Amino acid sequence: MPMITNIVIAGLGGQGIVKASDILAEAALRAGFDVKKSELHGMSQRGGSVTSDVRYGHPEHSPVLSPVLSPMVPPGEAHVLLVLEPTQVEVTRALLHPDGLLIGPEVIEPGALKNRKSVNVAMLGALSTALEISEQAWTQAIQANLAEKLHALNAQAFALGRACGPGRVGRLTTQALPC
Numbered sequence: 001m002p003m004i005t006n007i008v009i010a011g012l013g014g015q016g017i018v019k020a021s022d023i024l025a026e027a028a029l030r031a032g033f034d035v036k037k038s039e040l041h042g043m044s045q046r047g048g049s050v051t052s053d054v055r056y057g058h059p060e061h062s063p064v065l066s067p068v069l070s071p072m073v074p075p076g077e078a079h080v081l082l083v084l085e086p087t088q089v090e091v092t093r094a095l096l097h098p099d100g101l102l103i104g105p106e107v108i109e110p111g112a113l114k115n116r117k118s119v120n121v122a123m124l125g126a127l128s129t130a131l132e133i134s135e136q137a138w139t140q141a142i143q144a145n146l147a148e149k150l151h152a153l154n155a156q157a158f159a160l161g162r163a164c165g166p167g168r169v170g171r172l173t174t175q176a177l178p179c
Helices: 019-031 087-097 116-128 135-145 147-162
Strands: 004-012 035-042 047-056 077-083 096-103
Touching: 004 019, 004 087, 019 035, 019 047, 019 116, 019 135, 047 087, 077 087, 077 116, 087 096, 096 116, 116 135, 116 147, 135 147
Parallel strands: 004 077, 077 096
Antiparallel strands: 004 047, 035 047
C-alpha cells in the first residue's frame, strides 16, 4: 500500500457502514497508523446511501507531524472500495483509483453467516487480508466497538471473511470477486 491508504466503505443505512469504519479506523490506530475518518449519511435511517472514508498512514513516513491531513478520500483516489450493497457498486465506483481494489458484497456467500447483521464484520475480514494490519489489532478493534454479547458471533464472521479473502481480495481489480 502507498504512504497514505485510502479506503471507502459504502452501502445503505442499517448495514453497519459507520460501525465498520469505526472498527477499521481503530484497527489501523492500534497498528500504529495515523488515522482520519469521515462519514456521509444520506437518508441513512431510511435505507439511503451511506459512505465512510478512512485514511491512514505511518507518521514516520511524513515530513509533517501527521501524514493524513484530511479525512476525505478524493474522487478516484480510493485504494480500496468496500461495498456492502450491490446497488452501491456503480454509485460509488468513481471513488476508486484505476488500480484500486473493489471488494463487493458477493465476497460473502449468502447464507454463510449465522446472522446477516454481521456481514459488515465479515467484509472487514475479507478486507483485512489485503491490508498491513495485524489480526490482533482487528480483534481488539472489533471487541472495543461491539457489545460483549456480540464478540463470538462477530469473531466467526471475521474469520469467515478472512477465509474468503486470500486469492480473491489480495489482487488489484475492479471486479467484485465471490468467495
